[in-house]
Amino acid sequence: MFTIKSVSGGFRKGKLQTRSGVLDTPLFMPIATKGAVKHIGPEEIQAIGYELILGNTYHLWLRPGDESIKEAGGLHAFMNWNKPILTDSGGFQVFSLGERARKKFGISGVKLTEKNVEFTDPLNGSCHALSPERSIEIQFNLGSDIIMCLDECPPYPCSHNAARMSLELTTRWAQRCYDRFQILTKRSTNKTQSQKPLLFGIIQGSIYEDLRRQSTKEITGINFDGFAIGGVAVGEPREKLHEILKWVIPLLPKDKPRYLMGLGKPEEIAAAVSAGIDMFDCVIPTREGRHGRLFVWNEKFRDSSCENIVQSGKSFYSTINIMNEKFRDDFFPIDRKCTCYACTHYSKAYIRHLLSINEPFGQRLASLHNLTFYYDLMKKLRTE
RNA sequence: GGGUCGGUGGCAGAGUGGUCAAAUGCACCUGACUGUAAAUCAGGCGCCGCGAGGCUACGGCGGUUCGAAUCCGUUCCGGCCCA
Numbered sequence: 001m002f003t004i005k006s007v008s009g010g011f012r013k014g015k016l017q018t019r020s021g022v023l024d025t026p027l028f029m030p031i032a033t034k035g036a037v038k039h040i041g042p043e044e045i046q047a048i049g050y051e052l053i054l055g056n057t058y059h060l061w062l063r064p065g066d067e068s069i070k071e072a073g074g075l076h077a078f079m080n081w082n083k084p085i086l087t088d089s090g091g092f093q094v095f096s097l098g099e100r101a102r103k104k105f106g107i108s109g110v111k112l113t114e115k116n117v118e119f120t121d122p123l124n125g126s127c128h129a130l131s132p133e134r135s136i137e138i139q140f141n142l143g144s145d146i147i148m149c150l151d152e153c154p155p156y157p158c159s160h161n162a163a164r165m166s167l168e169l170t171t172r173w174a175q176r177c178y179d180r181f182q183i184l185t186k187r188s189t190n191k192t193q194s195q196k197p198l199l200f201g202i203i204q205g206s207i208y209e210d211l212r213r214q215s216t217k218e219i220t221g222i223n224f225d226g227f228a229i230g231g232v233a234v235g236e237p238r239e240k241l242h243e244i245l246k247w248v249i250p251l252l253p254k255d256k257p258r259y260l261m262g263l264g265k266p267e268e269i270a271a272a273v274s275a276g277i278d279m280f281d282c283v284i285p286t287r288e289g290r291h292g293r294l295f296v297w298n299e300k301f302r303d304s305s306c307e308n309i310v311q312s313g314k315s316f317y318s319t320i321n322i323m324n325e326k327f328r329d330d331f332f333p334i335d336r337k338c339t340c341y342a343c344t345h346y347s348k349a350y351i352r353h354l355l356s357i358n359e360p361f362g363q364r365l366a367s368l369h370n371l372t373f374y375y376d377l378m379k380k381l382r383t384e
Numbered sequence: 385g386g387g388u389c390g391g392u393g394g395c396a397g398a399g400u401g402g403u404c405a406a407a408u409g410c411a412c413c414u415g416a417c418u419g420u421a422a423a424u425c426a427g428g429c430g431c432c433g434c435g436a437g438g439c440u441a442c443g444g445c446g447g448u449u450c451g452a453a454u455c456c457g458u459u460c461c462g463g464c465c466c467a
Contacts, residue, residue: 054419
């Protein structure tokens with residue numbers, strides 16, 4: 001169930017009801033691919049304010065295995081997270097693992113057919129086949145609250161013809177996901193509407209207007225609970241994102257949540273919110289934090305309205321690379337007005353020191369700070 | 385005192401006549417990172433110069449050689465062994 005609380009300009013504020021809790025949108029979800037937000041415990045994620053995290057079907061399927069997690073009582077119980085979980089389908093791994101294997105070995109690490117996608121693990125040569133039906137089954141076993149359809153996420157650049165074939169495959173797979181979802185939902189005994197997980201479809205079509213429109217029509221033709229825009233930030237020019245949103249969003253039903261997958265930088269998120277997107281996920285705050293890049297509010301925008309933030313482009317914040325030598329003796333917090341655990345207790349010099357000696361506590365502090373920055377951003381974007 | 389082995393860039397450690405400003409690792413500096421095979425990856429790291437290039441360097445000094453981090457002599461320093 002998704003209810004819109006307010007709409008002004010392109011901005012939407014809403015509430016998304018899942019069986020594990022109600023979520024205010026627009027929202028950002030930290031990424032817990034393998035069942036943990038790297039270096040951070042669930043209670044810390046919740047303490048920042050987050051209520052939705054993202055887990056990954058592919059990775060949890062291989063390790064420790066979805067059956068194992070089911071036996072543990074589901075992913076919520078397994079990882080001690082009692083709020084909603086969205087699981088990605090493994091579709092992104094078609095892209096990321098394929099690219100990675102191609103760069104490293106000159107061959108694609110994935111084999112795609114109508115029926116399924118086969119992943120070859122280049123480390124041990126083992127082969128794993130994931131079909132749309134299997135992806136949904138795994139996500140049921142994980143106990144996901146928001147289930148994503150298995151899609152094909154083609155890399156950029158991608159020819160028009162290849163993008164068309166890819167999107168049409170994604171549509172056929174979406175229907176198969178939907179069908180399997182219905183079967184599994186019925187099979188689970190007497191589930192009321194509120195006890196069922198939600199199922200989201202994914203729109204593809206690369207950077208082509210006609211294909212994005214085609215994909216949007218096809219995917220919204222299926223009665224999904226929400227719609228995701230995928231295949232973005234896979235190497236295409238930045239301006240394309242704006243165009244894709246411009247093509248797709250007007251074709252989306254207004255009463256269902258919209259999820260922009262994998263995005264992004266703070267200014268990209270702000271712009272996408274103003275265009276009508278409700279949900280985001282991205283590795284940037286955690287990964288870049290671990291690597292020493294930290295986000296800092298520009299003082300002028302700290303108490304700004306969401307309109308001002310969007311209009312400022314990317315000047316509402318700046319980043320520092322805390323590994324730079326100039327922070328060696330900087331005994332002030334990353335951001336003096338930030339309320340996160342890192343900023344209220346530790347200096348840049350200390351965090352830099354921890355990161356430079358590879359002490360995991362440093363990565364934890366950096367991740368906590370960046371996740372707080374992203375949370376604060378979303379909170380501003382949710383404020384009237 | 386005698387013998388012996390060794391002294392190479394911030395550190396460790398290759399190299400043992402030319403292709404050596406010197407492998408590799410660590411450290412250090414700067415970037416990158418967008419549904420996470422990412423505590424990862426890329427570049428830089430003697431001095432001067434945008435550059436071509438020049439200069440200084442493999443403990444010191446002196447030789448041999450067209451040419452030496454590499455060979456010889458000597459000296460200083462260190463490890464081990466014997467007195």
